[in-house]
Amino acid sequence: MKKKAANNLRLFLLFACVVAGGVVAAQNQPAPSSTPTASDETVPREFLGFTDSHTFRGVIDDPDGYVNLRAKPNAGSPIIAKVKKGERFTFQRHEYDPWCKVKLDSGKTGWMDAQRILLSFTKDDLPGKPEEGDEIDQQARHHGIDYYEVTQGAVRGDVEARKKFFQVSDFADGAGGDEHAGVLGVALHLIGDDALAAFLRSQPVSFQVGVRNSIEDEVTWPFHSTGYLQHHFPKTSKLFFRRQITDWPSPDGKYAFHKVFSDRYTDEDSTVTRSELIDKASGKRVLDLTKEDHGAGRFREGDVEWAPDSKGFLFTIIGTHGEPDIKLYFWSGKSFSKIDLPRDLELPAEQDAEIADAAYLASSWPTVHWTKPNILVSEITSTYTKTGAPPDAIKYFERKYETTITIAPDGKVTSEKKRITTPP
DSSP states (O other), X not given: OOHHHHHHHHHHHHHHHHHHTTOXXXXXXXXXXXXXXGXXXXXXXXXXXXXXXXXXXEEEOOTTSEEEEESSSSTTSOEEEEEETTOOEEEEOOTTOSEEEEEETTSOEEEEEGGGEEEOOXXXXXXOSOOTTOHHHHHHHHTTOOHXXXXXXXXXXXXXXXXXXHHGGGTOOHHHHHHHHHHHHHHHHXXXXXXHHHHHHTSOHHHHHHXXXXXXXXXXXXXXXXHHHHHHOHHHHHHHSXXXXXXXXXXXXXXXXXXXXXXXXXXXXXXXXXXXXXXXXXXXEEEEOTTTOOOBGGGTTOEEEEOTTSSEEEEEEEOTTSOEEEEEEEEOSSSEEEEOOOSOOSOOGGGSGGGTTSEEEEEOOOEEEEEETTEEEEEEEEEEEEEOSSTTXXXXXXXXXXXXXXXXXXXXXXXXXXXXXOOO
16 A cells, blocks of 8 residues: 555544544644534545445535435334435445444434435545645546546536546556546546536547446445436436447447447446447448357447548457457448458567567457558557576566558558667
8 A cells, every 4th residue: 555545544444443432633623514523534435445434525416406304214214304406425335235323513413314315525626736645646647637627627518628637547457447437436526517517528438438338336435326427427328328229439430330239228238139320310230240240248339440542341249358440441332341350469479589588478459540541550568477597586578569551452462560669
């Protein structure tokens, strides 16, 4: 754990213990009734992954403008108080129980239907400027992103900052990933459903899917993300959970892709039932791709990348575990025809003396992109291991390979491979 996270965590846990024991230091005077009391303090979202905290801040979200606080966790129990819109409180939830234990600022405690509770945050819940060693900051800077600045900008409404902020989920992992999940939860609520949905509508489907898949249960904890989004982010949910979709227009505006799913949810049982290239103006089918499309679950939408002149496209189906199956289609003069991509996208190890006797470990999923109307470039990174000195020492070697793929007018494919070297 990072030094800052460890220090902060010790402070938070110490504070939680003091509150739990009902002991307040003499210098801590009671807060005014208009502000949260000490018992309302909770561990910041970015540190929840390192704690067993079960106390959260909330407000109600109900069309009636109020929710009943009841004496026991059932709808027939006596009403203790009516909690109005905007009134903040703290609550606890055990796993995914349908009722939450709520404590009001007045000190009253009772039970509330979990579906009526919206997590509550302020800008003070966003992380402060980073200190040396902050893991998520280091991971973001490695990708050219100032995490503090893009987080502030994303909440403020800066479109470019929002793009970068949501892209952090693509690479954040380990302790940095835990922290980002917490910050993501705060940012979503500060942005709000209306602004988030408007922003996502302006972005490609692949970006929308990436944001949707980054909002897992740890982001909306202690609520299941799918149900929580549908209850409290209805406009955004309409983009995230669709039964059918028409998108990926060709650059010339003539074509688009239409997909129909077995249901609007994204569990593993949700599959593609229709996948086709259509004429955008008439909606008529140009090419049936249903048999090719085995997309399912969270990655069922897949992706499409058009050639700059609209005469070819990469059709990517992504499996339930995120593995891509990339297919190439090219205009043959009368229709789009499937063309086989080169299978061997990396150089044999024996061509590299340094790893000739090394053991192959793994390769990244290949990426393929158009660079010109008839030229694509594929990149893949492979990892090798070799036993060093002393004998129990293991050395790791990474090799990045690039394949340039050229499509001739007659559809014939040629390829040229090379290793990409980067400065040490």
